[in-house]
Amino acid sequence: AQSVTQLDSHVSVSEGTPVLLRCNYSSSYSPSLFWYVQHPNKGLQLLLKYTSAATLVKGINGFEAEFKKSETSFHLTKPSAHMSDAAEYFCVVSLRTGANSKLTFGKGITLSVRP
Amino acid sequence: DAGITQSPRHKVTETGTPVTLRCHQTENHRYMYWYRQDPGHGLRLIHYSYGVKDTDKGEVSDGYSVSRSKTEDFLLTLESATSSQTSVYFCAISELGFYEQYFGPGTRLTVT
Numbered sequence: 001a002q003s004v005t006q007l008d009s010h011v012s013v014s015e016g017t018p019v020l021l022r023c024n025y026s027s028s029y030s031p032s033l034f035w036y037v038q039h040p041n042k043g044l045q046l047l048l049k050y051t052s053a054a055t056l057v058k059g060i061n062g063f064e065a066e067f068k069k070s071e072t073s074f075h076l077t078k079p080s081a082h083m084s085d086a087a088e089y090f091c092v093v094s095l096r097t098g099a100n101s102k103l104t105f106g107k108g109i110t111l112s113v114r115p
Numbered sequence: 116d117a118g119i120t121q122s123p124r125h126k127v128t129e130t131g132t133p134v135t136l137r138c139h140q141t142e143n144h145r146y147m148y149w150y151r152q153d154p155g156h157g158l159r160l161i162h163y164s165y166g167v168k169d170t171d172k173g174e175v176s177d178g179y180s181v182s183r184s185k186t187e188d189f190l191l192t193l194e195s196a197t198s199s200q201t202s203v204y205f206c207a208i209s210e211l212g213f214y215e216q217y218f219g220p221g222t223r224l225t226v227t
Binding site: 032034036043044090094095103105 | 155156158160205211212213216217218220
């Protein structure tokens with residue numbers, strides 16, 4: 001079985017300060033991992049993906065994430081928050097094993113950015 | 116942005132009426148999915164398709180049916196809408212099954 005845990009449901013930062021959104025996963029096999037962003041009243045947009053190549057993955061809009069197998073984590077970071085980063089962020093685990101393939105979404109983290 | 120459109124974008128309907136939501140893609144991706152998004156539940160898979168006329172159930176399929184007669188179109192039908200089906204519905208597509216997906220803009224459905 002696989003699962004995704006986003007312990008924080010809401011994170012608030014000041015503009016210009018670092019962003020850390022945490023994601024932990026559980027999977028019996030080597031997973032692929034994704035971060036998506038959803039702005040209000042919009043669909044989900046892919047930020048970045050990990051597919052067993054480099055453990056540090058760079059995405060769009062200055063975001064990056066590091067895959068740490070020993071910690072079963074895939075935390076999303078950004079050095080300096082911008083007001084436009086205010087949105088909901090989803091960590092997603094993909095397990096592709098034929099008939100039992102599955103995509104599991106975390107519950108999401110709402111990021112607020114204070115001026 | 117991936118070429119995915121959903122129609123209608125907003126709909127209000129009464130309990131007991133049939134409703135059909137349409138997802139259209141211009142990317143020629145094999146896989147298409149319907150999700151619903153509700154506060155506290157995140158995204159939940161309703162049905163998905165792995166080819167023309169090939170569909171399967173997701174985790175919350177009761178009360179929903181789907182059809183895919185062309186690669187580019189995936190329809191979601193609520194045979195008899197209930198208030199519990201008030202939600203935001205998202206269509207997604209992918210080249211590989213249950214992998215990197217691209218999402219449509221969503222349809223907000225209200226059942227009164």
